[in-house]
């Protein structure tokens with residue numbers, strides 16, 4: 001059965017994960033409901049159980065195998081090259097016992113991630129406002145920001161902050177019914193209630209919570225009846241002065257297909273965004289992660305240089321950043337070596353390639369127009385007055401710096417200009433940057449905005 005389960009895992013957890021984590025496992029035995037695997041380090045065992053344990057159990061279950069526990073033991077005969085620092089060489093995972101959100105065992109919320117707490121949330125310029133707002137809401141008291149609407153791109157910490165609020169509220173006021181779920185789960189439960197003719201239950205359940213958090217609300221935009229029901233729930237709770245916290249990947253005004261009445265209601269409270277991470281924040285997050293790992297696995301070594309490299313080269317998305325670090329640790333624990341810059345570059349080649357931000361010509365032109373307050377049509381026109389020619393030259397310079405476009409290609413995009421014009425523009429800006437601090441500053445700011 002392990003052979004079969006293994007087969008499916010390849011597709012369910014992805015090839016990369018499979019190769020890094022599942023392939024090195026050795027299947028030992030399956031007795032009395034416990035499937036035992038051999039691992040080389042306790043780190044490996046912990047990692048597999050924490051991240052893929054549930055999935056492995058699910059596969060066993062699908063195959064009808066009588067397994068309800070996994071055991072990971074550090075190989076005795078093949079000594080780990082990195083000595084496990086944790087005294088317990090075994091890790092167990094049991095079938096998930098879902099924490100009931102309600103005492104009457106009607107579960108409507110999704111489980112919370114233990115790691116998503118406030119003390120594990122690193123605060124920097126890009127997220128300080130969102131963090132402060134989340135803190136305020138988590139402190140409870142008189143409802144101040146209702147609803148709280150958090151938005152921002154993928155992997156910037158929206159879900160983390162929502163869970164942190166939920167944890168904090170539950171600690172402070174265990175009597176509160178705090179429900180967290182994704183908009184998708186909301187829809188799913190709604191459809192289920194419709195199908196089972198249990199709309200009354202559905203309504204009373206959702207209307208009886210004290211704090212409702214709905215993650216990734218953009219998901220229900222355009223989904224007619226779900227949106228309607230969400231709106232009614234929302235209104236009922238707000239009327240009772242219950243706290244609502246919503247997240248989305250965009251601002252309320254930018255979510256297509258969202259009904260106007262919902263949009264305006266969402267904007268009633270406080271709308272805060274999580275900005276793309278900057279270098280300092282990325283470095284801070286990496287350092288925190290390293291500390292956490294070190295507390296458990298003292299043998300893991302990584303230099304500041306490698307962390308700085310990661311913070312520089314890996315995009316905004318914190319999830320990707322964490323993934324990169326984890327891969328390095330995994331590698332170090334498997335090969336038993338310190339993590340060097342070369343190792344990082346080599347083993348993260350795919351991630352690095354992906355996150356080399358591809359700035360488009362269009363973005364460059366738009367941002368430059370915004371920055372200098374000129375119209376796009378002017379940028380493309382034959383006009384040569386200084387207030388238009390300078391921004392145009394700057395945009396060409398940025399295009400050369402940040403894209404792979406050739407001079408003729410750039411010229412073409414700028415109102416069919418000749419490639420020599422572009423060459424001239426690039427040279428001109430380079431010259432000016434050296435002489436004119438304003439130009440240097442403009443160039444630097446624009447570059448940073450585009451690379452963010």
Ligand code: ADP
Pocket residue numbers: 115116120121122123127152153154155156157158159160161285318319322
């Ligand atoms: P989103 O919901 O915005 O897509 P998540 O909240 O799921 O993003 O965050 C993605 C990952 O990055 C999570 O593992 C989260 O813990 C981590 N993360 C994001 N922002 C921070 C931060 N400021 N400090 C620490 N970890 C963070």
Ligand code: MG
Pocket residue numbers: 158159160215216
């Ligand atoms: Mg999320």
